Amino acid sequence: MDVSELPTPALLVDAAAFAHNVATMSQRWPGRSLRPHVKAFKSTAMAHELVAAGHRSFCAATPREIMGMLDAGVGDDLLLANESVDAERLGAIARAAREQARVTVAVDSDATVQAAARAGVGSVLVDVCVGMPRCGCDPADAGRLAAVARRVGLEVRGVMGYEGHLMMAEDATKAEQVEQAMALLLAAHDEVGGDIVSGGGTGTWATNTWVTELQAGSYVLMDCDYAKADLPFRQALFVLATVVSVHEGDGGWIVIDAGLKALSVEHGDPQPIGGRTWFVSDEHLTWSPLTGGAWPRVGDKVRVVPSHVDPTVNLHEALQVVRHDEVLDTWPVDLRGWWHRAA
């Protein structure tokens, strides 16, 4: 099928850019040294491709994502890189994991340790705050938490810490800032023990030389926010839209049928190729051509570069894998939502 036959808005994955990104990351972080983050693409079909590239450890942000990976039989070492006290969901993970794959969950408090133990989840990582105010315990509390976890029968596999505040840091000081954040994590690891020091992301793939495994997801598809960060990964994700209204001439504009329900904007405006975005409404994006650019006609198709990969993919039901203008495959975005339904 030709791309132009797709109903719009549609989410496209450029097969060549995707293959380049996977190969580039796998060369530096091969096999289990990479723990791809499925929250970025929420598709077990795409995760299958990462298994083919040698990765069998994955991380996820929600119990739903973990359950979907278990159902699909993708990966053999899954990490819920997030805190949960939901007894029902953690219990479901523990039961499903026993038959399928190893599952580990992050803990950063007595309450999350107790929840993991009660649910029957066998192993945990102690999540350590390394500078970004989100989950993760005080580094000084990591050793005590590990001891509590071991006392209630959990295997403590090590630590994790996400230097999310440094993903877009400037180059000059970035390596030094990452080193300082990771020094906190390594000090906590000394107290906690275990084999794993998990952290990092697409933005620190080159500067984080301290972790035993990198948690990265955005590199697979990329967005125009990460494009500013001088990374070797290529834009593989586009939203295909149809021109529905054209107001040609000086001061004129174009409207396409992809808006806030197809493209997230918290990292800035998504940009149509060859154009500049004016604003984004629920189901529309208003833009104009770059200087000297051509005006499209109603019915023409336009590709838009998303500004934030994870929440944009989350808005779509499927990824259309394309090579130039040919649709090669359709991958369901099957890990969305928070309610699990058995496959």
Add this chain to the structure above:
Amino acid sequence: MDVSELPTPALLVDAAAFAHNVATMSQRWPGRSLRPHVKAFKSTAMAHELVAAGHRSFCAATPREIMGMLDAGVGDDLLLANESVDAERLGAIARAAREQARVTVAVDSDATVQAAARAGVGSVLVDVCVGMPRCGCDPADAGRLAAVARRVGLEVRGVMGYEGHLMMAEDATKAEQVEQAMALLLAAHDEVGGDIVSGGGTGTWATNTWVTELQAGSYVLMDCDYAKADLPFRQALFVLATVVSVHEGDGGWIVIDAGLKALSVEHGDPQPIGGRTWFVSDEHLTWSPLTGGAWPRVGDKVRVVPSHVDPTVNLHEALQVVRHDEVLDTWPVDLRGWWHRAA
């Protein structure tokens, strides 16, 4: 069921506020003078409640929403208040409409007129630009387009024009600005003919005295953006979240399990009741209590006020209707996405 038993994040509708909003709007814009916009809540169950309040005309932003309303048998006069040149989707609407209800589509160009005619859609409104750069023809072109539409066999029912740029305008000049925008629409209507002058929204429900029918959707649920606009509608929409991490004390923070995939942020940060938002990540919101406020514990539930109703509802599978802490009903958000599947 008690609200605290809901898995989180969950989307709550306060039944009393919802009933107040529906009654308040219906008093000023009764029956067919209101054309509720289903894009705001994307739920045929909620639309059923508006039928019970006397409204049987609805508008929608996507062919999928129209098809879902036809499938559910809600409303007898449906308007696609948006442009489409998708032959397959318009054709499906035309076929389904014949048996169920009257369907009208917006047109603003020769291409959209031809698409409507080819698809067998019987009637159209001429969409007129009244100041916001989005869809809608030049007011001076409206009469010509109406003539083209009639020549190809379409019934032209009138005009529509959305003064979206004035929804949040300041009170002092708002009425005057709305009058100027509607003067453009009424002049176009003189050229176009037909019974309908459709326009307006929640933000101009009081100032737009010019249309024959008001297109409003946000008033039903509201958000903290519209709350600034001095309207008589109450906040009826909340996202229920669970506290997953607490860093108590001076400079401390709280993390809940509702982020960008549960709450949209393009109209500013959503706000937890009793707190102030620091930032929103994919699956987390980091915040701290208002001065003197209590620190919650891990596992506590928190209600968050969304900042933009439409894209927030679009992130959820269901609306949980609550009275205080009791869950009364669950309404599926069944009009999401762009691909139609028969019920």
